[in-house]
Amino acid sequence: MSNIRVRFAPSPTGALHIGGVRTALYNYLFTKKHGGTFVLRIEDTDQGRYVPGAENYIIESLHWCGIMPTEGQGIGGPHAPYRQSDRKDIYQKYALELVANGKAYYAFDTPEELEAARNEAAATGNHNFKYDTNSRKAMKTSLNLPAEEVQRRLDAGNDYVIRLKVPENEVVTFTDLIRGEVSFATSELDDKVLMKSDGMPTYHLANIVDDHLMEITHVIRGEEWLPSTGHHVLLYRAFGWEATMPAFSHLPLILKPSPDSYLTKSTIPTITDALTEEFFKKNEKQDFAIDREKTKNQILQILQDAKSISAQLKENEKDSPDKILLKEFLKDSLFGKLSKRDGARLGFPVFPINWEGSGDDSIYKGFSGEGFLPEAVVNFLAFLGWNPGTEQEIFSLTELSEAFSLEKISRSGARFDYNKAKWYNQQYLHAADDAELARLVQPLVEAKGYQVSDEYLAKACHLMKGRATFLPELVEQAPFLFGEVQTFDNDNIAKRWKPESRSIFEALANHLKAQPEFVAAPLEESVKAFMNEQGKKPGEIMPILRLALAGTMQGPGVFEMMELLGRDASLERLARAFNYFDAQIG
């Protein structure tokens, strides 16, 4: 395969969530593997949903992940512009071409008339009104209106849309690279709107025109597009572009995590509050006769039995209308496709980097903000729906692109697993370069008011990285490496420090003071020799040393800490601590 061209085509309606990032990642990996071109196109044909800053956010996110496109919006290239709102005229032209060829038609029905048609159909028991081969016969279209009438309406500037004229009684079949052959009966397809009355194209038209013009060879997108792919194939045919139609691959969706993976005693109250809040907000226009406390208790009760949530949410004959409403809400909130809201309500990040939108509750912490390394996020995401078939779990971006293939993508939806994400981060943190970690953590160190050299910080990171899961923990879990001990674990001190301890520890301090070099390994040798000499067991000496140096029973090895702190600081800490210990038991 040569001249492979793929595109990532998000719409700038807010922060790009992790599912979008994964789609971008797979597109990136596919082109890297085959030496192709990765295009970024912004699909902003819905003016109503445009969110300022989203486009920038998308680019920054891809940049953070290290999976930048090589052509497109914000980058440039031979097919500019890459923002669909800037390509408006192009779509108009192609839509008119379709009308001229009889593959599409004008429709003048107002939203009210469509609503009426829907209601009419519903009255006869058909709750499934479709604007299609049959129903269009009764609508105001250029297919059934007299030509003069159509022209008159166009001249008069009446609102209209252009719809695809779906052919009757055909079967559209295409091959999905992940799923194999997929077919749709055209009798099931509606006459999709191609051009909206505001003059903008819909996704369906714009995406076909652009993919064609931009010479896209492979469309790799989420499964939510699978049902409309029949329309898309029809459009390629209508334009006469079927010979160069891209190959389709529909990725499995990323699903919300299973509730029992995050529902614990400590999270249930918070999640209950968030859900209650959201439920009332969503239904504030509803005339509700039920009270908040009662609803909150109902939610709490359901969440508490995490294992049987789905059974509890099954609708029951005896359920009151508001109970049904609540159950439906919970079902949507707890199951199905991962959504932008899930991070806020369920307590884990769903965005790559932090998002600060305007308005209320629009600030979201991303993976980067939580202290994830981009390499870990990428590795984690790559494995959500794809697997190389080997037993290797840790892959660099380069390794991923070498191992990647569309055929290895699985077909079923993948549940988001935050535990796995954390594990990946821990692995990457553990393996990271000390100086690099120091660089990443430097802003936090400054924010805390600590003053240490780059070299010192790198050594501190070295000692801490094996014990941390998130970047900030490197610093937060070891304040004693950056300044005097602020708090002592008094319980442990009381347990281990005896009135007679002081003399032996002063002897030890003198022993340390006399060491030729203050380096971990020789220090350890020497202290062991001292303990032997004095007939003391490590358990009698080491914990005290640790408490004196760090104030806590947790942290890096005692001798490593001593080396890092240096002789003077170590001895000062010991002296100060022994006084404090005496005071504690005194």
Add this chain to the structure above:
RNA sequence: GCCCCGUUCGUCUAGGGGUCUAGGACGCCGCCCUUUCACGGCGGUAACACGGGUUCAAAUCCCGUACGGGGUACCA
């Protein structure tokens, strides 16, 4: 409702007719290591949705049912 897609341990998955008494990873549990907390090492728990076919042989192929997911907008 209708259409489309899917279904292997709690989760992510390997598997593409016999090598499967189903492999790996996360999580959980236990043991070891150990001056702490971790890391690490070792071990354990746990799955082919169900029913019919096809075949000498089915987790693997076919059909049905159930369940899950998506779509059903002048949203993408």
